[in-house]
Amino acid sequence: MKLIKKFFAAMFAVTIGIVFFLQDSAEAKNTYSISCTNSAYGVQLGGEYITHSYVKVQTSDGVYQDAVDWTNHGNYVGRDCLYSGAAKTNGTAVVAGDVARNAINSIIGSVAGRINAAYSAADTGSGTGLTFTNNSHGVGMAANRIFGGLSIWGDYGTSDFENTQSFVNVQSDTNRYDGDSNSWSLGVDKNFGKLLVGLVMSNYDADLTTEFNDGTYKQDIETYGAYVAYRTKMLTIDIGIGTGDTDINTERRDLGNDKTITGSTQGEVNYTSARVQMNFERGRFTITPRIAHKDIDIDVDAFTETVPSDTTGSAIFYSNNETLTTDNVAVAGRTVSSTITEGGINISGSLGAIAPFIDIAYQNESTTSPVYESETTADSSTELSASSHSGSWVLGGGINFALGSKITGGISVGSVSGRDEYNETFASGGLSLRF
DSSP states (O other): OHHHHHHHHHHHHHHHHHHHHSSSOOOOTTTTOOOOTTTTGGGGGGGOOOSSSEEEEEEETTEEEEOTTTTTTOOOOOHHHHHHSGSSSSSOOOOOOOHHHHHHHHHHHHHHHHHHHHHHHHHHHSSBBBEEEETTEEEEEEEEETTEEEEEEEEEEEEEEEEEEOOOOSSOOOEEEEEEEEEEEEEEEEETTTTTEEEEEEEEEEEEGGGGGGGGEEEEEEEEEEEEEEOOOSSEEEEEEEEEEEEEEEEHHHHHHHOEEEEEEEEEEEEEEEEEEEEEEETTTEEEEEEEEHHHEEEOEEEBBBBOOOOTTTTTTTTGGGGBOOEEEEOOOOOEEEEEEEEEEEEEEOBBTTEEEEEEEEEEEEEEOOOOOSSSSSSSSSSOOOOOEEEEEEEEEEEEEETTTTEEEEEEEEEEEETTTTTEEEEEEEEEEEE
């Protein structure tokens, strides 16, 4: 019997010494199912996580015994709480920059498509009734010259985008995510000779699964803007400006007990754009090179993540030292931005009832990079640096077609390539009715 007691005593000592080091790195939570921010034992308390024998040792599944030799030393927390950086980071610090980039392409893309459609309608004489346009950002509709030369228009777009960094476990930092976005715009404008002046309201929403912290990131942006365009025989010049606000909701997993940590905040949005295009016709082909610049700034307000309390109970804690409360997490405010300079060309050909086209552009960008929380202590895992982007190629193409003289339409597909550890695809289609 004494031999058995000595054996268990030795096992307790060994458990205390190695539970921190030998815990399975892929395990979803630590041995005791205690939050990473438990108010008495969490990592936010500093380097000494247990100061007295407050915690019992789990000797087998559901069986806990007093840790009499844990006085003034030891560490209960699981590896995930100690060794993770990105996994303990709120999504606003990791993905907000990429969302801003996707948003500015969508918002400005809708306005750019409208300007092209307005001048195209003037060229073809379809100044009354409805015209439809399709571009890489979605399907657009415009009702021209409804009253007094005033036009109203709408645009809808969608895209799928993801960060493709490898993901092993939460202890190996990464900013891997997978998401999609949808946007729509409503505008009104009027021609004054070669001058086009308009107002636009845009709504953009992004929905991401943030694999790096086992969570989600949802952002809604609403903006109000104005634009002006002027066209000469060879050139089209347009500029735009807008402002608005954003709502952000985040979720991530508490690495200690698998519960969901939630957060929400707001922010302000401002954007600008400018573009110059040239138009050349060569027989059956139309060639339109362009240079464009666009940028967006999003000021995200500081907020506090809500961490659910522990519900483990006295099966783990001594009854007089039981602590089921947790500390919430303060998230600092930050400004994210994306500035893009684009050079591109659109080439279309007329083949009777169909007109195939291709559009190629290079986007040089400066987008706010992800940042991670610091790990509590170093480990042997190979950490991945946050993705950093400098530019990308955008390739699109499709076919426009005509069904008689009253109905025209088109379909197009495209993708973004060359951006580090990033994929994006888009598709669109449209119809045009002339009255």
